[in-house]
Amino acid sequence: MSSVYMLLAACVSCGQLFTSNPDRVPSIRVNAQRQPDPTGRREPVCRTCWDRRVAHRRANGLPEEYLMPGAYAPVSDLSEEEHDGD
Numbered sequence: 001m002s003s004v005y006m007l008l009a010a011c012v013s014c015g016q017l018f019t020s021n022p023d024r025v026p027s028i029r030v031n032a033q034r035q036p037d038p039t040g041r042r043e044p045v046c047r048t049c050w051d052r053r054v055a056h057r058r059a060n061g062l063p064e065e066y067l068m069p070g071a072y073a074p075v076s077d078l079s080e081e082e083h084d085g086d
């Protein structure tokens with residue numbers, strides 16, 4: 001048995017629904033008003049907004065942030081062997 005799964009979520013920045021790998025998708029912390037807040041909860045950011053954030057950081061000389069490989073790809077557990085039937 002193998003399966004593929006992904007996270008379907010609304011981007012915290014633009015509200016667009018998008019799919020991602022829940023373990024790898026970049027997120028930002030926001031408060032109940034959806035304003036950036038280091039003590040808030042983590043909400044995922046879509047690819048478009050991530051690219052915009054990267055461009056903004058580059059333009060302002062801020063350190064690059066690392067996007068994990070497969071952040072916006074479905075998760076496959078094919079690599080995890082499952083024992084089906086004994």
Ligand SMILES: [Zn+2]
Nearest residue numbers: 011014046049
């Ligand atoms: Zn977005």
